[in-house]
Amino acid sequence: MEKLDLSKVDLLEFMKNFFKRRFRTDSPLAFVKVFGCQQNEADTEKIKGFLFSVGFKFVDEPFLADFILFNTCAVRHTAENRILSHIGNLKKLKKMNPNVFISVCGCMVEQESILEIIRDKYPYVDFICGAKSVEKFPELLYEKITGQKIFDSNINFPIYQDCKFKSWIPIISGCNNFCSYCIVPYVRGREKSVDYRKILNDCESCVKNGSKIITLLGQNVNSYGFEDVKFSDLLQKIDKIDGDFTLRFMTSHPKDFNENLVDVLSECKHFSGHLHLPVQSGNDRILKLMNRKYKIEQYIEKVKYARKKLANLVVTSDIIVGFPGETEKEFEDTIDLVKKLKFASVFSFVYSPRKGTLAYEMGDSIPHEEKIRRISYLIETQAKISEDVLSDFVGKNLLATVENVSDDVSLARTDSNLLVKIDGKFTPGDRFYVKILKSGRNSLFGAKI
Ligand code: 5AD
Numbered sequence: 001m002e003k004l005d006l007s008k009v010d011l012l013e014f015m016k017n018f019f020k021r022r023f024r025t026d027s028p029l030a031f032v033k034v035f036g037c038q039q040n041e042a043d044t045e046k047i048k049g050f051l052f053s054v055g056f057k058f059v060d061e062p063f064l065a066d067f068i069l070f071n072t073c074a075v076r077h078t079a080e081n082r083i084l085s086h087i088g089n090l091k092k093l094k095k096m097n098p099n100v101f102i103s104v105c106g107c108m109v110e111q112e113s114i115l116e117i118i119r120d121k122y123p124y125v126d127f128i129c130g131a132k133s134v135e136k137f138p139e140l141l142y143e144k145i146t147g148q149k150i151f152d153s154n155i156n157f158p159i160y161q162d163c164k165f166k167s168w169i170p171i172i173s174g175c176n177n178f179c180s181y182c183i184v185p186y187v188r189g190r191e192k193s194v195d196y197r198k199i200l201n202d203c204e205s206c207v208k209n210g211s212k213i214i215t216l217l218g219q220n221v222n223s224y225g226f227e228d229v230k231f232s233d234l235l236q237k238i239d240k241i242d243g244d245f246t247l248r249f250m251t252s253h254p255k256d257f258n259e260n261l262v263d264v265l266s267e268c269k270h271f272s273g274h275l276h277l278p279v280q281s282g283n284d285r286i287l288k289l290m291n292r293k294y295k296i297e298q299y300i301e302k303v304k305y306a307r308k309k310l311a312n313l314v315v316t317s318d319i320i321v322g323f324p325g326e327t328e329k330e331f332e333d334t335i336d337l338v339k340k341l342k343f344a345s346v347f348s349f350v351y352s353p354r355k356g357t358l359a360y361e362m363g364d365s366i367p368h369e370e371k372i373r374r375i376s377y378l379i380e381t382q383a384k385i386s387e388d389v390l391s392d393f394v395g396k397n398l399l400a401t402v403e404n405v406s407d408d409v410s411l412a413r414t415d416s417n418l419l420v421k422i423d424g425k426f427t428p429g430d431r432f433y434v435k436i437l438k439s440g441r442n443s444l445f446g447a448k449i
């Protein structure tokens with residue numbers, strides 16, 4: 001196929017006209033739904049930036065839309081099933097309005113098996129763009145529409161943020177860790193760090209435009225490296241930006257999270273005080289089978305050091321139950337760990353075999369009902385702990401940013417990511433100190449000071 005050299009302006013003009021003609025309107029409507037992690041949220045902001053640049057407005061219901069886009073997740077089988085059923089639901093819509101344009105993007109469609117399912121069962125999907133190609137969404141869409149390839153012109157668009165005071169900044173994509181249960185290294189490819197100059201520029205312009213919460217994103221932010229700038233150097237550079245904002249990052253891999261990083265964080269005036277450090281299991285044999293490359297004692301020491309150095313630190317974690325061969329005793333080790341470490345919250349998951357991963361070859365020996373029993377017990381245990389952890393904050397003054405306002409109560413998040421309800425009507429994005437007066441099961445209650 002011959003390649004065309006198209007400038008950004010030409011591409012935009014072409015797309016604008018194409019969609020105008022196809023949908024017979026000057027302002028076409030798009031429905032965009034995201035599944036999965038924050039990385040997907042960030043990718044979606046880029047795609048929405050492109051759609052906005054070619055004239056789309058966004059709607060909340062698929063049946064109102066001319067253009068429908070799902071940005072998908074592949075981490076667990078349940079997520080994939082849910083997404084496929086959403087795609088299935090569009091069949092009727094497409095029948096009623098054959099003009100509607102359906103696109104499916106992201107991690108799920110990086111897998112050959114899923115592409116086959118879509119070809120067989122959902123042939124009305126118009127366009128597919130895998131997670132590794134999201135940067136080239138405009139070019140690939142052009143190719144799909146015209147059948148002509150264009151030069152990789154590095155066409156950039158301003159991102160489209162649904163929430164102006166929260167910014168997701170991808171700093172490293174892909175993953176080299178190959179945890180045995182995880183599909184991410186296969187669907188997102190190897191680690192690639194973003195030029196720190198671009199990251200600094202992005203952070204600066206976000207702060208200038210009113211962003212209050214900046215979250216640096218990566219499957220493993222700790223392995224960031226560009227030229228001689230490491231993750232801790234990057235944090236120090238961002239911390240020098242003037243302005244009223246808090247700096248978060250996720251996710252940290254415990255094997256790479258070290259004392260030096262904690263020391264750097266303790267000097268960062270913008271550090272949020274939230275650390276998401278997925279432990280996955282409380283048992284060394286399971287951690288080894290998971291290929292996590294740390295022992296539980298090391299993990300505990302890291303959390304202890306971080307808590308000693310960083311006042312009011314909020315630590316959260318991810319845990320998988322029912323990994324192949326996990327015994328009752330090994331599961332209890334996980335329960336003992338959550339009791340010992342008192343995370344503020346835990347995202348718990350039932351193990352889901354993913355074809356192509358190492359763990360897939362280990363079978364799926366724990367029956368579904370047993371996995372459900374384990375996860376229920378974990379959730380129940382953690383709920384009490386979360387309540388306990390929240391109660392420790394009563395009497396403290398915490399910096400918080402208002403996120404939602406309803407009637408006379410405003411819902412805010414502390415920099416450390418705890419939910420706090422405040423009496424009174426504020427504006428989303430307002431940021432101030434809150435005195436914590438009470439605590440509940442899932443949230444704090446406070447007053448502006
Ligand atoms: N099954 C269950 N949970 C998984 N996760 C990743 N892969 C799987 C899987 N195959 C969980 C891990 C990870 C989080 C994002 O998803 O806990 O930290």
Ligand code: SF4
Pocket residue numbers: 175176177178179182183184185219220253
């Ligand atoms: Fe998956 Fe492990 Fe990489 Fe996280 S660090 S994305 S769990 S392989």
